[in-house]
Amino acid sequence: MADRKKVPRIVVERLPLYLRALSTLEEGSLITSQELGEMLGISSAQIRKDLSYFGGFGKQGTGYQVGFLREKLREILRVDREWGMVLVGVGDLGHAIARYGGFKREGFHVVAAFDDDPTKIGKKIGALEIMDVARLPEVVNRMGLRVGIIAVPAGNAQEVATTMVTSGIKAILNYAPVGLTVPEGVQVYQIDPLVGLQSMTHYLEGF
Amino acid sequence: MADRKKVPRIVVERLPLYLRALSTLEEGSLITSQELGEMLGISSAQIRKDLSYFGGFGKQGTGYQVGFLREKLREILRVDREWGMVLVGVGDLGHAIARYGGFKREGFHVVAAFDDDPTKIGKKIGALEIMDVARLPEVVNRMGLRVGIIAVPAGNAQEVATTMVTSGIKAILNYAPVGLTVPEGVQVYQIDPLVGLQSMTHYLEGF
Structure with missing residues (x-):
């Protein structure tokens, strides 16, 4: 190989x-x-x-x-196994992500969910209890997680990414509309619908 | 230019x-x-x-x-104007999309939302009433919309795309995990988080 x-x-x-x-x-x-x-x-x-x-x-x-x-x-692709993922940010988007069957069917499971909003911490999302983001390093470490999903506002995303990386996360799916700076050896995949919309409208002539 | x-x-x-x-x-x-x-x-x-x-x-x-x-x-990029968008599929993801402030701030507005689920049709999502997807062509035509968002399951996505295109949609943001076939002159931007996850895990050595 x-x-x-x-x-x-x-x-x-x-x-x-x-x-x-x-x-x-x-x-x-x-x-x-x-x-x-x-x-x-x-x-x-x-x-x-x-x-x-x-x-x-x-x-x-x-x-x-x-x-x-x-x-x-x-x-x-190393998808011949199950992957546990940590999710940070449990707003509308985080909810949709946690409940998305397409990830589970392919072996990607959100196994821990975090937020910094005290009104959300302790609530449930499916079978998961939403935890205080301050507990992220401990939980990632204990569960040996390597994959993280960021679904927080743009202004908080880099801070979350940095915490993920120092906790041991090696692959980040980033839904926040902002580029992330991570050390070499850490992968980031950016989900950027606005880039999609803004590049497509370029081609719309005469409207 | x-x-x-x-x-x-x-x-x-x-x-x-x-x-x-x-x-x-x-x-x-x-x-x-x-x-x-x-x-x-x-x-x-x-x-x-x-x-x-x-x-x-x-x-x-x-x-x-x-x-x-x-x-x-x-x-x-033709983003020096406001764009109205049609959304088809009002599940968890569709809800997150319709409520996402990041689109509105950049001038992209969901102005019509459709589903084929009778229990959803007639309900409200924000200020919008969810309409029967059968009414899509009429509404797209009347409102002169050119941008569509697909947030339906994979199995329904091509049918929705075809209806959008014949109704006049020229740019499709596709959240369904399936490639779409569209005529030349129609843009598609695929949001594909699973591709992101599956390509990143390739690089995760020794886990």
């Missing part, structure tokens, strides 16, 4: 899309890079190049075995 | 980040591409190249005038 550090992030971010497409197909079937490409609107050459970083997995002329490729992608 | 079609989408998607950084600075001040780059973790060469697509806006050696560059970016 290629060195994890050497594979471009843009390549790694396409693997979940391949995995998602494969999961709609029969385990035992075969699929060519052309067919997979058509499902996703990605060129077959791109798919072959992306997978070649990890060894290829296909046979010239016959394509990929769906079940095998899926297993390999799950290993590469 | 460059032809809207010729500027790579990846460039257009960085402009909102520049705009966001500029909005934290004094209107009348100057900023160099180096300084802006440091705020965003983007190289100064990249920033100069991105802005050169639209004419440059800076003077060699003195940098950019914050207020002027901000105005130009707002024009380019």
Whole structure:
């Protein structure tokens, strides 16, 4: 397997899309890079190049075995296990995140939820009790968590990120509309709907 | 100004980040591409190249005038006006979207909300009455809306997208975890937190 550090992030971010497409197909079937490409609107050459970083997995002329490729992608992405996640910020968005079935189905579970609002601390969100964010380091450490979700306002996000990182979190899904500064070795994935809206309106002519 | 079609989408998607950084600075001040780059973790060469697509806006050696560059970016992104948006899907996520102040502050307003659940239709979300999704074409047409948000389950998303497009929607913010097929000339921006999580866990060694 290629060195994890050497594979471009843009390549790694396409693997979940391949995995998602494969999961709609029969385990035992075969699929060519052309067919997979058509499902996703990605060129077959791109798919072959992306997978070649990890060894290829296909046979010239016959394509990929769906079940095998899926297993390999799950290993590469390390989603062949369950991940516990810490959530900070339990407003409307935090509620939607904690209750989102799409994460759980793929093995990502919010196992601890925090807020700094005294009126929320002690309340329940599903089966979880909302805890004071001051307890974050202790809980992350005790549960050995590595994945965090930030759903606080922009002004609080960096402080939360810094606390997460010093507590041992290595991957942050950031819903706050602000870029985060984190040390090397910590991953951040920014969810930024406003960037999406503002870049799409650029293309709207004559309105 | 460059032809809207010729500027790579990846460039257009960085402009909102520049705009966001500029909005934290004094209107009348100057900023160099180096300084802006440091705020965003983007190289100064990249920033100069991105802005050169639209004419440059800076003077060699003195940098950019914050207020002027901000105005130009707002024009380019067409966010120097208010945009009405239609929201389809009023579950937990739809609620969070409709109530999200970050959109309103930047001039993006959910002005109509739809669902296909009879127990939700007729209820209120903020000041909006949730309408039957069957009424989408009529309302989009009457209000002249061009921007849509999809917050329905994956299995319903393509159908909603198709209805939106035939009704006149030209830009879709898609929260459903599924790729959408739309005709040329329609923009889609996918919000995909699972892709984020699954690509980040790839980098988590030894856990």
